Amino acid sequence: MPELPLRLEPRAEPSRLMPYLSPLLAVALMLAAGVLVFSALGKDPIEGFRLFFLNPVKDAYGVSELLLKATPLMLCATGLAIGFRANVWNIGAEGQFILGAVGATGVALYFEGSESSLLLPAMVVGGALAGAAWASIPAFLKTRFNANEILVSLMLVYVAQLLVSWLVFGPWKDPDGFNFPQTRMFDDAALLPILVEGTRLNQSLLIALAVLVAGYVFMYRSHTGFKMRVAGEAADAARYAGFSANRMIWIGLLCGGGAAGLAGMAEVAGPMGQLTDKVSLGYGFAAIIVAFVGRLNPLGILFASLLMALLFLGGEQVQQYMNLPSSISMVFQGMLLFFLLGADVFIHYRLVIGRRSA
């Protein structure tokens, strides 16, 4: 087969700056490609951009919705980043999110009618523990039997979906709900207080920001966090230094599961106010993109989650005002990840034109 006169050659010294610039480059390329997408669909690209990126945040309510949508992404992505840094590939945050919602709902329904101010904290704990417990299954199977955590955590997403479906059709079904798949609406004591009156933005944003800070401290200021980074960046060195690989797997998965569980709790105790079989809107999967666009760094994740939330909201807007198909959000998300991965290749490699001289 004739060889193309193009090849990738490892760089002698990768740039230290480019890892941080590459997400920005990816965003710029996504916007540029967006012009082509809008034009190809026969729409005015300027109007498309205005509707997609500006209209969702045109007023305070829009901003509150953006923050509300970004909150579960921040939570899930921070938890995932801790594991990803140590090469622990938890792809099942979606399932852990659902279990968090189930755990929190379990607490809310068990103490139904309670007006105790301890109810919400109990739901927070219940959600985080349930998410972490779900993530402990791939952790156990990985450390005990070396089962691939990517596959196990991913497949458990489907199990979680069936579990929540069974619960809302069965034991937790609202007795006054005409057999529809939903629990009762939660009491006020089981709902997260609203931060800004007249919006849906609730205290889960504060929880997410706290988790971001905690994630930062853990990753950059703790000994364990340091070990996990070493394990991710230089596995051999970590082994040589005697860092326990199993311990990293457990920490990585439990952090991811716990944070996703918190996000699930915030969904049922926040904008939903009940558990239904539609509790998950793909936050666990979208958070994987967020984690990478954010460079597995809590500050980066903060910005990436806002960007990702904007892509969701913008997609709704161009549907409403330009009659574009619903898949437009996915197209932008896909382009963002594609350009990011593409740009990342060039951090470590450079493109050489011309045949190999050998």
Add this chain to the structure above:
Amino acid sequence: MLDRRNFVLSAGALVLASTLPLAAVAQDAAKIGFVYVSPIGDAGWTFQHDEARKELEASLGTKIETRYVENVTEGADAERVIREFAASGSKIVFATSFGYMNYVERVAKQFPNVTFMHATGYKSGKNFGNYNARFYEGRYLNGVIAGKMSKSNIIGYVAAFPIPEVLQGINALTLGARSVNPNIEVRVIWTNSWYDPGKEREAAMTLISQGADMLTQHTDSTAVVQAAEERGVHAFGYHSDMSKYGPKAHLTATTHHWGDFYIKTVSEVLAGTWKPENVWGGFKEDMIRLAPLNPAVPGDVKTMVEELSAKLKAGTFHPFTGPVVDQAGTERLAAGAVIDDATLGKMDYFVQGVASRLPSK
């Protein structure tokens, strides 16, 4: 500082600006928003709602302007979409799936001057009505055809979730089939999803291998009709006329027609005469129809179905007329009695003749 020249200029601008909104109001069409649960596609639940939206536009012309968002999951995002329609000046918002109910309720309270219509739910309010169709009427007629034409006496039913609307359909089909053939047995496979062509197809194949020679589905894709065509058995479409997906297999379909209802509702809201009500239309209101019968349906069956449709249109026949006996043998409806809407809306059992069990409660 406001000097004289500036004052004249700004006064001029003020006059100009104040005339603009007036001109805009005179031309403004009433905005109508539609929230769809799945992509529109070319057949199915959302497709029928979108066809009706087009009928509405064709009928009311420049008086209105419709907008829609498709594929809105029945979770927390729905509230933002519904609210955005209301906040951006829509007169009416149609939310076309059950799971939007609590979100519609919340937004309706925040926007008292906007009218909200929610499909297939049970809540309503001052500016918040709900609507649904008597799908089971068409199912009964499908059952009559299936009962007459089945050779194996087994009908396969692929269904999403055991909610009342779905159980009404399964039970009506069973009652219709057994009214002409008491040996009929109906087998149900649950897919736990409204739209999952792969699973629907798998379920259809399983039912065929269990001997079913008549199939139907209460899910959103055309997979079951296609599977029937492939394996040489018959099928009944649902939502839309699905004959092009199985020209030989497709005997008829229970089709949904929301157009007249949308036109009526919008006209009433614009005229200021709309009142919140629970609309539940069937053959009589022309909300439910049978798709054209396949030539494979024998003449005597055709006549029978035509007679029954005429009775449904006239309102002289109800598919749930006693005796209705459930699987456990308990009489749910005495001989000669007709079920009332409240009881029908809460249906949570299978009638005798359904071989499958309901998922445990």
